[in-house]
Amino acid sequence: MIDESVFSNLRIEAERDEVRRLVVGAVVVRHHRVLILRRRRSDFLGGRWELPSGVVEPGEALDDALTREIAEETGLRVTEVSDYLGEFDYLSSSGARTRQFTFAAEVATTGPVTLTEHDAHLWTRLTGELPVSDEVREILGHYQQRLREPHSWSAYSLGNGA
Secondary structure, three states, X not given: OOOHHHHHHHHHHHHHOOOOEEEEEEEXXXXXXXXXXXXXXXXXXXXXXXXXXXXXXXXXOHHHHHHHHHHHHHOOOEEEEEEEEEEEEEEOOOOOEEEEEEEEEEEOOOOOOOOOOXXXXXXXXXXXXXXXOXXXXXXXXXXXXXXHOOOOOOOOHHHHOO
C-alpha cells in the first residue's frame, strides 16, 4: 500500500513544474501477467498499445482517479494500489503539458476485460519486446526490477529520479 503523502507530493511537484494536466496509469497485474490496451485507430496516437490510463478530474485524488479509470476502461475492480513506478511527461492532443503518474495495481481475479475506449487488450508476460512506447517500456522495466528487488526502493524514490 502506498503512503498518502506520496500522492500529495506528486501533485506538488507537478504544480511546481507547471504541468497543466495530470494522468494516472497502471501496470495492472493478474495471474503474473500485465494488461496492455490498444488505442482505437481514430484516437490520438491511434493503434498504440498502452497501459490503462486516464485524466485526473479537478479535485480528484490520484488513487481514486486510478481506480475509476481502470474500472471505466476495462471493467476490472482494483483490489490494491501497491507501488509508485514512475512518471513521464508528454504533450496532449490539445498541446497541454501532461504528466502521467504510473502505479502498480492488482485487480480482482474474476471478471472479463470489458473495453470501452480501446479496440483490443492483451494479458502479457513481460518477456521479449512489447509494442509500447519507450516511456511505457521504461515503466515496465521499473515494475520488473521491483519484482526482482521488492525491498530496494521506497514507493516515492522513483519519482525523484533515484
